Amino acid sequence: MSKKKSSGRPHQSFYAKHEAVILGGLSIVLIIGVWQAFWSAGMISPLFFSSPSAIVKQFRYTLVEGTLLSDMKYSGTNFAIGFVLAVITGVVAGVLIGWYRRLRLFCDPFLNAFYATPRIAMVPLIIIWFGIGIWSKVFIVFLSAFFPVLINTVGGVRALDRDLLRAAKAYCASDWQIFKTLAIPGSVPFILTGVRQGVALGLIGMVVGEMVGSSQGVGFMVVYGGQTFNTDTLFVGMIVIAFSGIALTWLAERLERRFSRWRPER
Amino acid sequence: MVKLSIEHLSKRYWFEREDREVLAVSDVSLAVEDGEFLAIVGPSGCGKTTLLNIVAGLLPYEEGTVSIDGKRVDGPGVDRAVVFQHSSLLPWRTIAGNIRYGMEMQRRFDEATMHQRADHFVKMVGLNGFEKHFPNELSGGMQQRVNLARALAADPKVLLMDEPFAALDAQTREFMQAELLKIWSQDRKTVLFITHQINEAVYLADRVAVMSARPGRLKGVFKIPFGRPRTLSLKRDPQFLEIEDSIWKLIEEESQKLNMVLAEK
Ligand SMILES: Nc1ncnc2c1ncn2[C@@H]1O[C@H](COP(=O)(O)OP(=O)(O)OP(=O)(O)O)[C@@H](O)[C@H]1O
Ligand SMILES: [Mg+2]
Numbered sequence: 001m002s003k004k005k006s007s008g009r010p011h012q013s014f015y016a017k018h019e020a021v022i023l024g025g026l027s028i029v030l031i032i033g034v035w036q037a038f039w040s041a042g043m044i045s046p047l048f049f050s051s052p053s054a055i056v057k058q059f060r061y062t063l064v065e066g067t068l069l070s071d072m073k074y075s076g077t078n079f080a081i082g083f084v085l086a087v088i089t090g091v092v093a094g095v096l097i098g099w100y101r102r103l104r105l106f107c108d109p110f111l112n113a114f115y116a117t118p119r120i121a122m123v124p125l126i127i128i129w130f131g132i133g134i135w136s137k138v139f140i141v142f143l144s145a146f147f148p149v150l151i152n153t154v155g156g157v158r159a160l161d162r163d164l165l166r167a168a169k170a171y172c173a174s175d176w177q178i179f180k181t182l183a184i185p186g187s188v189p190f191i192l193t194g195v196r197q198g199v200a201l202g203l204i205g206m207v208v209g210e211m212v213g214s215s216q217g218v219g220f221m222v223v224y225g226g227q228t229f230n231t232d233t234l235f236v237g238m239i240v241i242a243f244s245g246i247a248l249t250w251l252a253e254r255l256e257r258r259f260s261r262w263r264p265e266r
Numbered sequence: 267m268v269k270l271s272i273e274h275l276s277k278r279y280w281f282e283r284e285d286r287e288v289l290a291v292s293d294v295s296l297a298v299e300d301g302e303f304l305a306i307v308g309p310s311g312c313g314k315t316t317l318l319n320i321v322a323g324l325l326p327y328e329e330g331t332v333s334i335d336g337k338r339v340d341g342p343g344v345d346r347a348v349v350f351q352h353s354s355l356l357p358w359r360t361i362a363g364n365i366r367y368g369m370e371m372q373r374r375f376d377e378a379t380m381h382q383r384a385d386h387f388v389k390m391v392g393l394n395g396f397e398k399h400f401p402n403e404l405s406g407g408m409q410q411r412v413n414l415a416r417a418l419a420a421d422p423k424v425l426l427m428d429e430p431f432a433a434l435d436a437q438t439r440e441f442m443q444a445e446l447l448k449i450w451s452q453d454r455k456t457v458l459f460i461t462h463q464i465n466e467a468v469y470l471a472d473r474v475a476v477m478s479a480r481p482g483r484l485k486g487v488f489k490i491p492f493g494r495p496r497t498l499s500l501k502r503d504p505q506f507l508e509i510e511d512s513i514w515k516l517i518e519e520e521s522q523k524l525n526m527v528l529a530e531k
Contacts, residue, residue, distance in 0.1 A: 181370075
């Protein structure tokens with residue numbers, strides 16, 4: 001009974017549709033398998049390295065009897081507060097600095113100096129200012145994520161297409177209309193690129209903050225695991241951080257793509 | 267009745283890198299009648315875009331006067347709309363949104379009128395069904411139609427077009443020329459059409475003004491005697507070819523003079 005489809009979505013085989021997942025999954029399974037095999041053969045010293053099975057065991061242990069959940073909550077809260085603050089202030093400041101030329105010239109030396117300095121170098125100072133409580137961690141995350149958001153937003157607002165600007169002017173657009181209809185929508189993809197970079201740098205900030213002055217959090221878990229030669233714990237911490245990074249970056253990329261639908265395929 | 271009048275217009279650019287002046291347009295005088303389709307042809311770099319941008323109010327000028335309905339042009343106005351060579355559509359707006367754009371900026375129509383006019387002009391340029399598409403999903407020819415619809419929807423008294431079909435392939439261009447004539451014949455707005463294709467100018471226009479290479483001067487104005495509506499087969503008419511040829515000769519003579527000047531140096 002089925003009518004032949006005249007057009008529409010071209011047919012793709014199951015493999016073609018899921019090629020990335022299949023090949024990527026295969027690679028993960030293969031590596032974990034080889035790793036476990038070497039471990040089981042006794043070729044890896046437990047002092048220096050761990051194994052998939054040991055990590056899974058340790059993960060379960062820290063999750064159920066240890067502090068993994070509270071550590072994740074602690075780190076996650078710090079990250080969330082710092083990151084959200086960074087995105088809000090970064091976008092607002094970036095739009096203003098990008099739009100008002102004089103403000104930009106005024107802020108430029110300061111921004112350049114800040115941008116060029118590795119934020120890690122400021123961690124000791126921040127701990128002096130904020131103590132070793134949660135606000136020093138929040139501030140480090142904030143500072144790490146703020147600059148990529150800010151710099152990209154400024155770039156986006158400034159990257160006004162000259163042809164579009166000319167067209168808007170030919171139709172008597174006011175400055176406010178140009179701002180609303182050209183500068184803001186045009187900078188959305190730039191802002192989201194900034195957010196994606198901010199995720200990565202904010203995570204680094206979170207871990208570094210906890211490594212330097214903290215007694216909880218996932219970053220602390222890694223340091224503590226190292227100091228006590230508890231390689232399994234160290235690996236659990238690293239993997240939790242890695243997965244948060246992957247998940248957050250994936251989210252940011254989806255967001256980026258969702259709002260760049262009008263962009264030509266890259 | 268004269269709609270657009272250009273009198274003794276000259277435009278100099280300050281060429282920063284070589285620290286000298288460039289005379290881009292030199293003493294051009296031209297009067298375009300109400301409802302007339304006037305084309306300007308000339309070699310590359312002769313100041314056509316400069317001239318059009320001045321009329322559009324996008325470039326300031328010091329020498330001479332440009333006026334519409336007797337009023338001096340000082341900046342962009344709702345009495346003009348421009349179709350640029352590059353379609354300059356907003357990539358994040360749909361086709362319908364792009365067609366509305368000019369009207370939105372000019373704030374002359376209320377919401378309901380804008381909606382209805384956008385609808386009307388989408389159909390007029392034959393893009394119904396594509397309202398929700400984005401510009402990057404359209405071909406070059408279709409994008410230029412959106413560009414044209416955006417200008418027409420703003421209801422200008424004078425339509426300014428700067429090589430709107432230059433980026434299209436030969437076949438699409440011919441098709442768009444015929445399409446433009448069809449649309450234009452519905453309400454016969456005053457049109458200033460710039461091109462470097464003589465053939466296109468003769469086919470479309472009531473009169474063709476020829477500009478010389480640097481500095482851009484007006485070399486001559488040809489009256490095109492063909493009635494309307496015109497069909498594409500007109501391009502093979504002997505008289506058509508004759509006019510095309512004499513325009514060619516005028517431009518060629520010009521470039522030979524230029525070569526001689528260069529050779530003497
Ligand atoms: N912003 C500018 N600054 C300096 N010189 C300019 C500027 N814009 C144009 N010119 C010069 O003015 C002259 C005319 O330029 P214009 O763009 O008007 O030519 P055109 O006839 O439109 O050429 P084309 O057919 O290639 O589009 C050129 O010699 C160019 O070098
Ligand atoms: Mg030009």
